[in-house]
Amino acid sequence: MSVPILEIEGLVKRYATGLFQQKETFRLEADLTFHDSTIVGILGPNGSGKTTLFELITGSNVPSAGNVRVMGRNIHDVKYAERDRLAIHYHQSYQVRRYRRTRPSLLMQAAGHDYPIVHLFDEPQFNTQDGYIGFMLDFFRKLRAQGRLVFVCLHPNEPYHLELMEEVCERYVFVLAGRIRGFPNFGSMLQEPDIRTYLGKLAPSEAEHLP
Amino acid sequence: MALFEAHGIHKRFGHQVVLEQINLSFESNQLSGVIGPNGAGKTTCFNVLTGRFKPDRGQVLFDGEDITGLAPNGIARRGISRSFQIMSLFDEYSALENLLIALPEVRKRGFSMMRRLDADSEAADRASCVLARVGLAGSEHRRAGDLAYGERRSLEIGVALAAEPRLLLLDEPTSGLGADATARLAELVRSLKSDYSIVVIEHDMRFLFDLADTISVIHWGQVIASGTPEALRENKWVRRSMLGRVE
Numbered sequence: 434m435s436v437p438i439l440e441i442e443g444l445v446k447r448y449a450t451g452l453f454q455q456k457e458t459f460r461l462e463a464d465l466t467f468h469d470s471t472i473v474g475i476l477g478p479n480g481s482g483k484t485t486l487f488e489l490i491t492g493s494n495v496p497s498a499g500n501v502r503v504m505g506r507n508i509h510d511v512k513y514a515e516r517d518r519l520a521i522h523y524h525q526s527y528q529v530r531r532y533r534r535t536r537p538s539l540l541m542q543a544a545g546h547d548y549p550i551v552h553l554f555d556e557p558q559f560n561t562q563d564g565y566i567g568f569m570l571d572f573f574r575k576l577r578a579q580g581r582l583v584f585v586c587l588h589p590n591e592p593y594h595l596e597l598m599e600e601v602c603e604r605y606v607f608v609l610a611g612r613i614r615g616f617p618n619f620g621s622m623l624q625e626p627d628i629r630t631y632l633g634k635l636a637p638s639e640a641e642h643l644p
Numbered sequence: 645m646a647l648f649e650a651h652g653i654h655k656r657f658g659h660q661v662v663l664e665q666i667n668l669s670f671e672s673n674q675l676s677g678v679i680g681p682n683g684a685g686k687t688t689c690f691n692v693l694t695g696r697f698k699p700d701r702g703q704v705l706f707d708g709e710d711i712t713g714l715a716p717n718g719i720a721r722r723g724i725s726r727s728f729q730i731m732s733l734f735d736e737y738s739a740l741e742n743l744l745i746a747l748p749e750v751r752k753r754g755f756s757m758m759r760r761l762d763a764d765s766e767a768a769d770r771a772s773c774v775l776a777r778v779g780l781a782g783s784e785h786r787r788a789g790d791l792a793y794g795e796r797r798s799l800e801i802g803v804a805l806a807a808e809p810r811l812l813l814l815d816e817p818t819s820g821l822g823a824d825a826t827a828r829l830a831e832l833v834r835s836l837k838s839d840y841s842i843v844v845i846e847h848d849m850r851f852l853f854d855l856a857d858t859i860s861v862i863h864w865g866q867v868i869a870s871g872t873p874e875a876l877r878e879n880k881w882v883r884r885s886m887l888g889r890v891e
Contacts, residue, residue, distance in 0.1 A: 517661065523864050531659055548665055558681070564849060565681060567881030568861045572868035597881070 436505040438582045439467045439490070439520075439551055444499035446485055446611075461485055461611035463499075467604075470577045474598040475586040476622075477608030478631060483586045484524075486608065487553045490584075492516040493532050503551055510542050518544035520551035552576055553584045561593055570601045589635055607631075645708060647672040647841050648724070648811055653692055653702035655865075662688045663865045666702070670811070675837050677856035678845045685865040686845045690815050694726050695719040706811070725809030727800045727817065735789030739780055739799055742788050743771035746806035771806065778802040779832055794825030798832055805836075812836070814844045818851050830855060850886065853877070 441463045448459040461482040467473070477483050488494035490501050492508035493516075501508045503519040511519060513532040554573075559566050573583045585602060589595050598605075598619070605616040607628055616622035623629065629636045646669040653666035662685050670676040680686045691697045693704055695716040704712045711719055720726070733742055744750055750767055775781060778798040783791065788799060797817060804812055817833070818826045826848070833855055836842060846852045852859055853873045860870040869876060876882060 521661075521664075561881070561884060562886050563681070564879075564882040564885035565861070565863065566885075567879030568869035568876070569863065570881065571879065572863070572866075575868075 435468070437466050437468045437502075438470065438504060438580075439465070440500070440502040440505075441465045441490070442500045442502070444489060444501060445497045446482075446489060446494065447497045459611055461489075461613070463489075463613040465606065465613065465615055467582050470580045470582055471604050472573050472577050472583045472585065472602050473604045473606055474602030474619075475584055475606045475608060476589065476598075476628070476631070477586075479588055481608045482611045482613070483588075483608050484555055486613065487522050487555055487584070487586065490551065490553060491520040491522045493522070495533065495535070504545070506542060506545065511544050512538040512541040514538065515544035518546045518549060520553065521549035522553045522555060523557070524555045549581070551582045551584070553586070555586050556588065557585065559587075559594065559597065566597060570597060573601055589632065592635055595632070595635055595637070646670055647707055648693070648843065649703075649705040650689075650693060651703045651705070653689070653699045653704070655688060655692055655697060655699050661865060663692065663699070666692075666862070666865070666867055668693075668860055668867065670841065670843050671858075672841045673838075674857040675833070675842045675844065675855055677852035677859040678843065678862060679847065679849050679852055679859060680862035682847060684863045686847070686862050687815060688865075689862060690726075690813065690845050694724060694813065720807070723808075723810030724813060725804040725807045725811070726813040727804045727815060733788040733796060733799060733803070735787065737788055738785050739775060739788055739791065739802075740768065740771050740784040742799060743774050743802055743806045744768065746803045747771060748808060774802045774806050775799075777805065777836075779828070792825075794821055794828060797821065797825070797829060801832065801836075805840075810841065812840050812842045814842065816846055817844060818846060818848045826851060 444463040446461045447457055449455040449457045463486060475483055485494060489496055492501070492511065495509070506519065508516055508519060513534055516532065557569060573585065576583050585598065587594055587598060605619060605622040607614050607616065607622060607625065609627060609631065623636065648670040650666055650668040653663050655663040666689055678686055678689070688697065692699045695714050695718065698713045703710060706722055706724065711722065744767055747767055747770060772784060775784060778801050780795060780798055780802065783795065788796065791799060801814065817829055821829060830851060833842070833844065844852060844856065856873060858870065858872055859876055860867050
């Protein structure tokens with residue numbers, strides 16, 4: 434089998450407070466593999482770990498355990514200045530890159546690509562008034578058609594947020610309190626009671642979305 | 645071959661990648677629009693195209709000539725004239741004087757001649773013509789500083805036209821203008837369309853969708869969509885937005 438575009442294996446990020454007696458305040462765990470180019474929708478409340486997951490994928494946040502491999506390369510072994518050639522994090526309209534340099538780049542791997550393979554869109558500003566949504570969705574589709582992996586992270590608070598996710602995303606990931614679950618399609622995600630609770634009034638009636 | 649082209653432009657400022665693989669192509673005798681939300685990289689893109697910033701990678705071609713990394717004056721000399729988002733007029737000077745000092749023949753003669761501008765009736769005639777062209781006939785002797793905001797914007801376009809450009813670049817021409825002034829500006833730009841190759845960078849989509857022959861949409865420092873306004877309007881989400889509504 435060919436090398437997956439993205440492999441997240443046994444990934445753990447823990448945050449703790451306390452100097453002597455460490456108390457864990459947040460723990461994120463993920464195991465996900467994406468073999469083919471896909472548009473993935475990520476949902477979850479604020480503070481659930483969506484952005485942390487993105488940072489771990491782009492190599493701007495160091496995991497407590499586990500690995501992230503993009504096109505077979507461990508992102509933390511890739512030169513800092515070239516990591517964005519593998520995975521790129523767009524925060525709203527800006528692109529974010531901040532790497533804590535813990536090793537000399539000289540000894541690290543090249544990215545091997547000129548243009549990012551994994552594109553992570555963190556809460557893009559979707560506004561129905563200005564028409565940009567249409568261009569943004571087409572851009573996601575274009576990246577996918579080029580064989581890239583696209584993540585669109587959203588905290589839906591308007592019905593059209595879900596509508597556009599259902600339109601463009603093929604797979605889904607739900608993040609709740611650091612727990613990450615993948616779903617093969619929109620319908621199966623909506624079967625989850627946790628997700629229905631999270632979506633509240635936005636959750637479509639179950640009859641509309643049987644898997 | 646397009647008149648003005650950008651291939652694979654990449655520009656980074658420290659941690660921030662502002663432009664990523666920008667490809668643009670502007671044809672002669674067309675009005676090409678570039679739109680994008682705030683912070684999308686439009687102005688940086690313009691600054692690379694006009695030589696204010698050197699790209700980290702990529703090429704800018706004007707009429708087939710590689711002008712990547714040339715200084716702004718070198719680019720201007722090749723016939724690319726730019727108006728700025730931030731006004732750049734001499735407020736103490738009259739509208740006519742602002743145009744006179746932008747005329748190529750006056751610029752060539754330099755400072756000594758500029759003090760006797762009024763004596764050069766031929767240059768003054770040409771400046772008056774440009775002034776009329778941008779809808780400011782009769783305002784020759786008003787100080788630029790006394791003109792209304794919309795008139796100043798028109799005068800700025802006049803200054804760019806006085807240089808007899810082969811390509812006119814307008815950076816956010818509607819910024820700061822009210823609805824009436826924007827409508828007047830749209831008429832002015834429309835009237836220039838037949839005689840000039842124009843590139844307009846705007847955040848006001850409606851302004852461009854009404855005027856442009858082709859539009860490129862920049863977001864996240866990349867060209868995320870491009871096409872004719874009609875083709876771009878086909879998109880369901882665009883039809884649902886303000887742009888899609890028929891007035």
